[in-house]
Amino acid sequence: xxxxxxxxxxxxxxxxxxxxxxxxxxxxxxxxxxxxxxxxxxxxxxxxxxxxxxxxxxxxxxxxxxxxxxxxxxxxxxxxxxxxxxxxxxxxxxxxxxxxxxxxxxxxxxxxxxxx
Amino acid sequence: xxxxxxxxxxxxxxxxxxxxxxxxxxxxxxxxxxxxxxxxxxxxxxxxxxxxxxxxxxxxxxxxxxxxxxxxxxxxxxxxxxxxxxxxxxxxxxxxxxxxxxxxxxxxxxxxxxxx
Numbered sequence: 001x002x003x004x005x006x007x008x009x010x011x012x013x014x015x016x017x018x019x020x021x022x023x024x025x026x027x028x029x030x031x032x033x034x035x036x037x038x039x040x041x042x043x044x045x046x047x048x049x050x051x052x053x054x055x056x057x058x059x060x061x062x063x064x065x066x067x068x069x070x071x072x073x074x075x076x077x078x079x080x081x082x083x084x085x086x087x088x089x090x091x092x093x094x095x096x097x098x099x100x101x102x103x104x105x106x107x108x109x110x111x112x113x114x115x116x
Numbered sequence: 117x118x119x120x121x122x123x124x125x126x127x128x129x130x131x132x133x134x135x136x137x138x139x140x141x142x143x144x145x146x147x148x149x150x151x152x153x154x155x156x157x158x159x160x161x162x163x164x165x166x167x168x169x170x171x172x173x174x175x176x177x178x179x180x181x182x183x184x185x186x187x188x189x190x191x192x193x194x195x196x197x198x199x200x201x202x203x204x205x206x207x208x209x210x211x212x213x214x215x216x217x218x219x220x221x222x223x224x225x226x227x228x229x230x231x232x
């Protein structure tokens with residue numbers, strides 16, 4: 001069975017600094033997808049970044065980058081130049097198939113607080 | 117850009133009542149997923165549909181049923197509501213998978229169900 005683990009329940013970062021949110025995953029499959037979502041206090045789930053298991057380069061989307069270390073089964077999210085609006089809950093998630101997508105399995109989430 | 121639409125946004129029901137949640141996916145997205153997020157929890161997969169057929173099933177109670185219609189909108193029907201059904205219910209849609217790229221699931225704003 002696939003599993004996502006986020007070991008940081010809460011994180012603090014100073015505005016304009018970079019922060020890394022940890023995510024490890026467990027799967028015996030070779031084909032899978034990894035996602036990060038942001039959930040502000042308003043409740044919506046906002047897609048941030050995607051990494052496929054066969055993608056050799058780390059994914060980047062603006063200030064977000066995914067540090068994908070396949071051998072260590074980790075998919076950490078790096079947010080550069082933090083902004084106050086980055087304060088939110090962040091979920092790491094996995095889909096079971098690189099080609100077909102499928103249901104998302106979520107980690108427990110990390111609550112990020114950005115300090116001015 | 118068009119987003120996933122969910123209605124209603126908020127719903128209050130009594131125990132043992134029924135509820136119907138509606139989801140309108142992004143145009144040309146042919147896969148719909150339903151998730152349940154309890155207070156302080158990560159989202160849990162309930163059920164998914166691809167091209168109007170059920171494609172996968174998660175921890176969905178027998179009291180719940182869902183379907184996808186010819187216009188691709190989906191409805192989640194919940195009967196004999198219990199206090200524990202109080203949660204945020206998300207619908208997400210994704211386009212036809214294409215070899216690993218673009219397997220992102222785009223979430224609607226959610227329906228917050230409160231059972232009294």
